[in-house]
Amino acid sequence: MKSLRLCGSNQPNQPFPNDARRMSKNPMRESILHLVREFARQQLAPATFVPGRDMVPPAGRVLDPEAYVALVNAALDGWLTTGRFNEEFERLIAQRIGVKKALTTNSGSSANLLALSALTSPMLGERALKPGDEVITAAAGFPTTINPILQNGLTPVFVDSELPSYNPTTQAIGAAIGPRTRAIMLAHALGNPFRADEIRTLADRHGLWLIEDCCDAFGSTLHGRSVGSFGHLGTLSFYPAHHITTGEGGAVFTDDPLLARIVESFRDWGRDCYCAPGKDNTCGKRFDWQLGDLPCGYDHKYTYSHAGYNLKITDMQAALGVAQMARLNDFIAARRANFLHLRERLRDCEEFLVLPEATAASDPSWFGFLLTLRENAPCSRVDLLRYLDQHKIGTRLLFAGNVTRQPYMKGRHFRASGDLAVANVITERSFWIGVYPGLTTEMLDYAADRIREFLGVGF
Numbered sequence: 001m002k003s004l005r006l007c008g009s010n011q012p013n014q015p016f017p018n019d020a021r022r023m024s025k026n027p028m029r030e031s032i033l034h035l036v037r038e039f040a041r042q043q044l045a046p047a048t049f050v051p052g053r054d055m056v057p058p059a060g061r062v063l064d065p066e067a068y069v070a071l072v073n074a075a076l077d078g079w080l081t082t083g084r085f086n087e088e089f090e091r092l093i094a095q096r097i098g099v100k101k102a103l104t105t106n107s108g109s110s111a112n113l114l115a116l117s118a119l120t121s122p123m124l125g126e127r128a129l130k131p132g133d134e135v136i137t138a139a140a141g142f143p144t145t146i147n148p149i150l151q152n153g154l155t156p157v158f159v160d161s162e163l164p165s166y167n168p169t170t171q172a173i174g175a176a177i178g179p180r181t182r183a184i185m186l187a188h189a190l191g192n193p194f195r196a197d198e199i200r201t202l203a204d205r206h207g208l209w210l211i212e213d214c215c216d217a218f219g220s221t222l223h224g225r226s227v228g229s230f231g232h233l234g235t236l237s238f239y240p241a242h243h244i245t246t247g248e249g250g251a252v253f254t255d256d257p258l259l260a261r262i263v264e265s266f267r268d269w270g271r272d273c274y275c276a277p278g279k280d281n282t283c284g285k286r287f288d289w290q291l292g293d294l295p296c297g298y299d300h301k302y303t304y305s306h307a308g309y310n311l312k313i314t315d316m317q318a319a320l321g322v323a324q325m326a327r328l329n330d331f332i333a334a335r336r337a338n339f340l341h342l343r344e345r346l347r348d349c350e351e352f353l354v355l356p357e358a359t360a361a362s363d364p365s366w367f368g369f370l371l372t373l374r375e376n377a378p379c380s381r382v383d384l385l386r387y388l389d390q391h392k393i394g395t396r397l398l399f400a401g402n403v404t405r406q407p408y409m410k411g412r413h414f415r416a417s418g419d420l421a422v423a424n425v426i427t428e429r430s431f432w433i434g435v436y437p438g439l440t441t442e443m444l445d446y447a448a449d450r451i452r453e454f455l456g457v458g459f
């Protein structure tokens with residue numbers, strides 16, 4: 001039989017085993033997966049930690065044999081692009097956050113880009129963001145929380161954060177609202193929630209959109225409710241440092257079906273059609289639409305309602321995500337336990353260090369253990385970080401610090417609300433060490449002791 005060659009970027013170009021054959025139990029597949037599981041068990045066998053010789057990383061992936069099996073199982077499907085595993089992964093993410101819809105993306109940065117770009121859609125009518133509109137955001141944080149504002153021709157309005165939560169207060173956000181303000185886009189700082197409940201109320205009062213960047217906060221709760229469920233849109237990152245990983249990856253989620261449809265369009269080339277890869281005519285009107293200035297019946301698959309991207313993930317990534325979701329609760333519990341352990345071990349350093357504190361009414365799923373050297377500390381941050389580096393203890397900064405001081409911000413148009421004094425303190429004196437589930441008590445103690453030693457506390 002002659003093979004059917006279909007044109008178009010999302011069409012298979014050769015005969016493909018049907019779904020039933022792909023997914024059916026196959027003894028050869030079972031023995032391959034058995035071997036993979038055994039291989040992973042050997043690879044992942046824990047090594048003995050030798051203090052001073054082995055790294056205490058600030059973050060990292062935590063894989064188990066099932067993660068390897070999931071990756072290979074999806075690869076054996078031969079489907080490659082988003083497919084059955086992605087459907088399941090998106091369902092699990094939405095369920096976990098407590099919203100109607102999650103859409104996976106190839107990174108947390110892409111998720112942020114999609115979330116903000118969605119708000120520029122003409123489908124939102126009067127509420128669509130227009131060039132020159134303002135978006136309030138924190139000055140201190142990760143650059144790709146902020147960059148989508150610039151990339152969409154909007155103006156960032158930077159607000160200061162407070163210590164020891166490292167988030168802006170609701171009052172600071174309120175004070176930054178001006179006549180052109182249309183949205184608020186904030187990250188939960190290193191897993192510690194900002195007051196998303198209060199800020200959503202504030203946003204509603206002023207007719208503003210709220211995007212919650214939860215890239216560092218998967219599992220954090222406020223009043224027992226998952227962060228990300230307060231805003232109109234939320235985002236996650238699955239880069240290896242994060243709470244779960246898909247290698248590269250992220251997600252946008254929302255409770256609003258219209259926003260979900262817009263995000264999906266921006267993610268999938270900007271198309272109006274919402275067929276899953278390999279599917280046709282989901283809307284049942286593929287050749288019946290008349291949109292834009294196109295002729296009537298122009299294939300809906302090739303009709304574009306947005307200037308979109310392609311930011312989808314592969315089904316191997318999604319399968320890994322599904323395997324990681326099964327471990328999310330354990331990961332969160334380990335992060336919380338490690339955080340408490342470090343806090344206890346560093347309690348008597350408070351004279352020199354600002355210790356992190358959870359926001360009122362919150363239960364953070366901590367990304368790291370954030371510290372700020374007080375002005376009276378006996379050393380500079382760079383000296384302390386060098387010392388920790390020499391002792392193989394990994395450290396990180398609160399990302400870009402005060403982003404207005406970064407080289408790429410030179411000459412850009414923005415507004416600063418207030419003097420950003422705390423963002424400057426964060427830039428000059430804050431850093432964090434790890435709490436991720438791959439760290440043992442021995443590693444945490446070693447890291448805490450080296451900090452205490454350098455500060456001359458208890459030594």
Ligand SMILES: Cc1ncc(COP(=O)(O)O)c(C=O)c1O
Nearest residue numbers: 107108109142187215216237239
């Ligand atoms: C708060 C925040 N937002 C967004 C991102 C971007 O995520 P990704 O690295 O997956 O692009 C990060 C990365 O760590 C982050 O910390």
